[in-house]
Amino acid sequence: MNILILIGIAMLAPVAGGLLTGIDRIISARLQGRQGPPLLQPFYDVLKLCQKESIEVNSMHRFFVYISLAFVVFTTVILLSGGDILLAIFALTLGSVFFVLGGYASNSPYNTIGSERELLQIMAYEPMVLLTCVGLYYAENSFFVKDIVAAQTPSIVYLPGVFFGLIFILTFKLRKSPFDLSMSHHGHQEIVKGITTEYSGKDLAVIEVTHWYEVIIALALVYVFFATAAPMSHVFAVIVCLLVYLLEIIIDNGAARVKWQQALKSAWIVTGIMGTVNLIILSFFK
């Protein structure tokens, strides 16, 4: 029974992530005064990529993408089945690192630039993700998601600053402007195609599916801030997740890409001020 639930999570998460991406593309198009693609367009794209030839630069750069997917799926399953949030975050980081290694493995100059930028992004957002876990533990005395979402008061009451910091760095994680340095959804503002330049066919499809999982992981982190023992709070948490996603889409369409210095600096300043100060204040009351 338990295994069935885990498999169910692993199967349904990319479907939800793909649908969200489809909604994202429609809303983006409407914001630009266009009609936009059909809702199922991301699925058409991935199915098409699966039917195409996969050009192999060398065997390693494909291998890393599949390993990355495995770790991201692992993270999703842990988070959504109520597991240890710290373990989930470390597995997610490992997934990102394998993705970067894949970029470096192809030896293409465009991929290398993309990989370096991806590393910078990891550097920028990772401290805040860790502080989120620390904050949640501080507030609810448990690293387990199932304990955090079963608390009496929602974590957002204790951690408004950490929540703001998390929203800030989710822009990196969702690959949205102004922080979409390594690979963007919009081809025209890209050095060829960033870290995915050398991937084609099935490998590119895997990268896309990995991104769907990451969307779900990002929103799951938002979710745990609002869910409590009360059943209604879960509905409220889902609404907040959708609002956060909408906010990210609007920021994506309203902002141009920043330089890496600015991305790194702003992320660390927000982490330092919002995250750390929040935890210090919390330590006086706890």
Added chain:
Amino acid sequence: MSVVKKSPWILHYDGTSCNGCDIEVLACLTPLYDVERFGIINTGNPKHADILLITGSVNEQNIPVVKQLYEQMPDPKAVVAVGICATSGGIFAECYNVVGGVGKVIPVDVYVPGCAARPESIIDGVVKALDILEEKRKKR
């Protein structure tokens, strides 16, 4: 499954074009024509592309570039020559440096004549290329 027809990603290369056709190709992406309705994305990367759009004629200098772009695209792939220059060389056909249409260098599937080709006819050409793409996929 005809998913290939629902998500054609395009690579646009400017041969010796006067930019007239290039602007019309880009006009397809604007809110007025919005080709993303059909799932068409303008990628800057041959390895992600399904359809190669070439504007302008081919000259001695860009023969290797056109060939390389074509070879880097994963199968199945289609080529659309946009504008009269890409079709036959147009008024530049007699120039000492111009080789002729794109068809002299790589196999072209659809010719879209016009000077400059209108966005409607470019979209029409791409839609024709989709059927060819689907046939090629079945043959693989």
